[in-house]
Amino acid sequence: MLRLETRTAPARWLSFAVPVFAALLALLLAAIPLLSAGVSPLQAYRVMLSGAFGSQFAATEVVARATPLILTGLAAAVAFRARLFNIGAEGQLYAGALAAVAVGSGLIDGPAVLMIPLVCLAGALAGAALMLGPTLMKVKLGADEVVTTLLLNFVVALFVQMMIEGPMKDPMSMGWPQSEPILSSAVLPNLIERTRVHAGLIIAVGAALLAEIVMRRTVLGFRIRAVGHNPAAARFAGMSVTRTMLVVGALSGALAGLAGVGEVAGLKGYLTNDLSPGYGYAGIVVAMLAGLSPLGVIASALFVAAVFVGADSMSRALTVSSYIANLIVALSLLSVLLSSVLLRFRLRWEGKPA
Amino acid sequence: MTANPHTPVLELRGISKRFGALQANDDIDLVLGRGEVLALLGENGAGKTTLMNILFGHYAADSGSVWVADRAGVLQPLPSANPAAALQAGIGMVHQHFALADKLSALENITLGTESLWRLSRGDRSARTKLDGLMRRSGLLVDLDSPISRLSVGERQRVEILKALYRDARILVLDEPTAVLTPQESASLFETLRALTADGLSVILISHKLDEILAASDRVAVLRHGRKAGEVSTRESTKAALAQMMVGRSVPSPARTPREPGAPVLELVGVSVESPTVRRRLDDVSLQVRSGEIVGIAGVSGNGQSALADLLSGLLTPKHGSLLLGQKPITRFDPGLFVQSGIGRVPEDRHHEGAVGAMTVAENTVLENLSEPRFQRWGFLRKARIDAHARNAIHDFDIRCPGPHAPIRQLSGGNMQKVILARALDREPQLVLANQPTRGLDVGAVADVHRRLIAARDRGAGVVLVSEDLDEILALADRVTVIFRARLSEAMPAEGLDRQALGLLMAGQAREAA
DSSP: OEEEEEOSSOOHHHHHHHHHHHHHHHHHHHHHHHHHTTOOHHHHHHHHHHHHHSSHHHHHHHHHHHHHHHHHHHHHHHHHHTTOOOOOHHHHHHHHHHHHHHHHTTTSOOOHHHHHHHHHHHHHHHHHHHHHHHHHIIIIIOOOHHHHHHHHHHHHHHHHHHHHHTTTBOTTSTTOSOBOOOOGGGSOOBSSTTSSOBTHHHHHHHHHHHHHHHHHHBHHHHHHHHHHHOHHHHHHTTOOHHHHHHHHHHHHHHHHHHHHHHIIIIIISSOOTTSOSSHHHHHHHHHHHTTTOHHHHHHHHHHHHHHHHHHHHHHHHHOOOTHHHHHHHHHHHHHHHHHHHHHHEEEEEOOOOO | OOOOTTSEEEEEEEEEEEETTEEEEEEEEEEEETTOEEEEEOOTTSSHHHHHHHHTTSSOOSEEEEEEEOTTSOEEEOOTTOHHHHHHTTEEEEOSSOOOOTTSBHHHHHHTTTSOTTOSSOOHHHHHHHHHHHHHHHOOOOOTTSBGGGSOHHHHHHHHHHHHHHTTOSEEEEESTTTTSOHHHHHHHHHHHHHHHHTTOEEEEEEOOHHHHHHHOSEEEEEETTEEEEEEEGGGOOHHHHHHHHHSSOOOOOOOOOOOOOSEEEEEEEEEEOOSSGGGOEEEEEEEEETTOEEEEEOOTTSSHHHHHHHHHTOOOOSEEEEEETTEEOOOOOHHHHHHTTEEEEOSOIIIIIOOTTSBHHHHHTTTTTTSTTTEETTEEOHHHHHHHHHHHHHHTTOOSSOTTSBGGGSOHHHHHHHHHHHHHTTOOSEEEEESTTTTOOHHHHHHHHHHHHHHHHTTOEEEEEOSOHHHHHHHOSEEEEEETTEEOOOEESTTOOHHHHHHHHTTOOTTTO
């Protein structure tokens, strides 16, 4: 009989092995639909790999796509640590982008050293503000934040639609629903010529480093972990669960908001309703793959970005739908959940009792 | 009917069960005779619960077998891991926490599950006749039509026993039956057990209270570390001998020297806390605790102890009345402020409120002192200082753990409690609140906790000891007060205090009436 046994002390190497195992398992499972589409999985993955890392351009494209994923991944990782399940990073991303456009497309102008921080601040504040309601409703009324944050995504999406078709619509857009462009002084500069890698990457990596330090080395990080693991004990010890939750919610929303700023001020230049192909949702997978470790988020964001970029070129080369990328990402989330069982338990074969 | 204690009705033969590295039961043999009360004695973790779960078919034993006498008195093997078969064979159990539906009547609770769902009318009349007979023979009297919510804890326990008897149990297992009873209710339960065993019922009494085992059982089987450490006839045994058999060594009782108390460190004046349930309510409670004394709060569980403890922990704000700490009135009820003003608190439930299981021993030792400059600077943790602090605590309190960086959930209950004590007593608080500080701990750990509380008192702290264990209160407290239905009795000197009188107060009868 196969039995699960609780591990008393999960080995350290396992926490590194689990995400790798989960990623491989996801690729293995995705071979089934590839086979049914009449494509050799080995060839498909070879094409994917060269599509993601085969050229300098491909590799920089992976980095560009990883930039918002790092930030939304951090948004989820920080919040999930406190057991605040923010599923609303997609909405907060759009809120951040909207605020960046509102501030940076002509409301005020100044030198770049002023405009860039201002646009970032506006986006972060908008994302943070969006988390205020769900967090308060959770701690004061017990409303499930999974529901409230998820539903706010649709509210924000419709609000953005309304704004870019109405008050914020660019009169020069020839009827397309898009906002006025970000002023050149507020644009995040490119890091590498002729690629899509922009200064948002520095913000994202810096945020990951900062989050790692906060979590490990500060009183705030200590409180976040304590409240996440056992709110009753945290309250008994004199920590304010409400205040900690509000801070975590604000940080999480701000990180997702920054992802929106990067996309609008670093890449696209103006806001449309297809700014994000679901970076907010993919951030949840990124965070889970990283085991909620802020530094790990960088690696897992690169993996997820590579899957997306690689699947694009695979679908062009082999005429397989690029939705396979979404499938692989979804499968890796399921694999992570499955393999985290292995972190906590040990599988054991047992003979029949005599 | 003749009760012959030598006719076996139940035999456990060579039962072994292993969970991972833990050998929970190791080759245990047990024989229960007809009409006999067998006490199963052992510390927490000795394997009592595992053994009973195997008997009931909740677990499959790794090896060994269970034999139960059939109607003709012939022992038959009980199929392993089959709870329905155990019920069918006449094994009944009364758990420590009752499984009764509050809104249903006693009768409905007793017959629940014994009738086919397809029957149109309930067989109330035949059930009543059968129960009347049972109640008359056993003396287990309850109002069958009263909803459970109106019954006292003792009456609820009677309903649970009747439930088992109604299902024709011939072997009754009682798990810590007196944990929720006053001394008088316990005595009456034991009388009932006598009547039932005279009628042919066999009883297994699980307990770690030596007094009641000596009072109520015919034979005692002692488990230790999963093995049977011994089996004796109750008549030929003594409390000290049983304790030694249970622990494996002799246990010293805490040494207390009389001490003159000093100035008041805590005063409650007419404090009320409102709540729809008694356990979370306080009615006009007044209490004074002086420096250098232990005040014991005795009482049956659920009479307002948690409200009192939460109030003294800073978790509850009173509706009326005032709380003075070292003569200064407290206006803000906040756990963090309470810690800073010098209250050391040991919570009732160490897993729920006392410790963050996933965090390390070191992190748990500073959980409530985190904002002090010695552990943080500009919001950054001073890890080296925290680790040094934890190493000191581990050394001073003799905490057995792999090290300061081990998650605290890996520690045994006793060692986890030592971490919490180390944290609560760290800054020599002038007031110590210990709420059920030894619940679920083994004898050695209990002695450690008691020593720490007495040391705090001797150093001049006032200690509030909330406990449902009367023996613990009488062993430690200088003064005793009883909590009943959210009210506190007058505090009495513990010296020469009469258990019977305390028991009556715990049951809600005034002293004069005794």
